[in-house]
């Protein structure tokens with residue numbers, strides 16, 4: 292999952308500082324690289340990118356010295372192509388019709404097929420991301436004006452894309468027809484913003500105007516804001532349920548629904564479906580399990596304690612690219628408060644179990660601190676299938692809930708009991724119907740109707 296951000300002003304301004312701040316607010320969506328791109332006074336596309344977190348990769352002071360009318364930015368969590376400097380985004384190129392820059396959140400399921408087709412006709416790729424195919428598809432339609440070439444490229448894509456695009460001196464936002472990933476529009480005075488999540492608008496003092504609709508292209512230029520459509524009719528919408536469960540920040544609003552409210556509701560419904568009468572306290576796995584734990588505690592009238600402390604200097608562990616770093620991360624990141632554990636029956640709520648790294652470590656530590664019973668409650672259904680749409684859930688063999696049944700997993704993590712949320716409760720908490728939400732990593736029901744399993748590395 293990545294984060295994208297873009298800004299457009301009718302006159303030159305230090306917009307890159309806003310982009311920097313917006314990316315900072317989207318850091319939870321990608322920790323591997325960060326970058327910005329803008330159009331300078333000569334109409335040329337410029338870019339600064341680096342590996343690591345926003346404050347390591349980019350220099351806020353230097354960026355704040357630049358004035359521009361249009362700029363985009365990206366934080367990356369690699370899902371197609373390795374975690375390399377060459378794959379850092381935004382990707383920028385100058386083709387026959389002028390400069391173009393693209394920041395992409397999501398994953399194309401036909402990216403590899405398109406790349407092979409283009410390579411067989413002489414295209415030379417500079418990166419191994421799926422994102423680059425969009426630029427090549429545009430370059431192959433150089434007879435059309437750039438906006439038409441972009442639309443012509445997008446109509447060939449299948450899968451997930453929420454894009455912030457620099458197109459000459461225009462800012463363009465585009466969201467795939469299935470609406471997998473979030474994308475919002477905001478405004479502060481006459482500056483227009485696009486962002487993966489509304490929390491990035493808040494940080495620059497912009498007001499959330501609305502979501503970019505699935506299948507919509509929003510063009511921002513000197514004429515104002517225009518809305519166009521990607522000419523693809525989706526059979527249904529596929530907004531990612533995992534954004535609400537784990538990925539997005541709780542202060543964001545996605546497709547009109549507060550992530551905070553959804554997470555608390557997930558916890559309440561979990562308590563109704565899988566209660567734990569007699570437990571002494573409920574606690575949440577920081578960070579993303581916290582709100583569901585509060586909802587669980589409220590619904591079951593059991594005291595909520597912040598009984599697992601998070602080391603604030605460690606970021607997200609699940610989105611780290613290797614298992615070694617994930618193991619180390621969980622080790623340093625989370626610790627129970629010993630005196631709250633002694634002789635207690637404790638309910639621990641987490642948002643999800645993916646590989647089982649976090650659950651196993653914490654249950655072991657809690658037991659070591661003297662907890663009598665540890666009941667693990669998960670505020671989403673079991674993750675049994677890989678995601679092909681921009682979250683790097685591993686192949687089925689690495690997914691804890693695909694490798695064993697719930698009793699086996701309960702034994703593996705050492706919990707006294709383990710229970711998951713029901714799928715229908717997930718739809719209820721999100722407030723949308725089965726045909727509006729993607730739950731493929733839980734259900735195995737993919738966009739193309741079957742398990743797609745092609746190697747997405749281009």
Ligand SMILES: O=P(O)(O)OC[C@H]1O[C@H](OP(=O)(O)OP(=O)(O)O)[C@H](O)[C@@H]1O
Pocket residue numbers: 537576577578579580606607608609610641642643644645646647648649650
């Ligand atoms: O079963 P696993 O493979 O351990 O993956 C699941 C865990 O990973 C995520 O936490 P993460 O540390 O990434 O982020 P968070 O701080 O937002 O909870 C998620 O919230 C679970 O706690």
Ligand SMILES: NC(=O)CC[C@H](N)C(=O)O
Pocket residue numbers: 292293294367368369370371372378380395396397398399420421422681682
């Ligand atoms: N997770 C994402 O959104 C990643 C975007 C793109 N597929 C990449 O790997 O660079």
Ligand code: SF4
Pocket residue numbers: 471530531532533534677678679680681682729730731732733
């Ligand atoms: S498969 Fe899971 S993580 Fe991927 S888009 Fe669907 S719900 Fe989200």
Ligand SMILES: [Mg+2]
Pocket residue numbers: 576577578579580641649
């Ligand atoms: Mg977590």
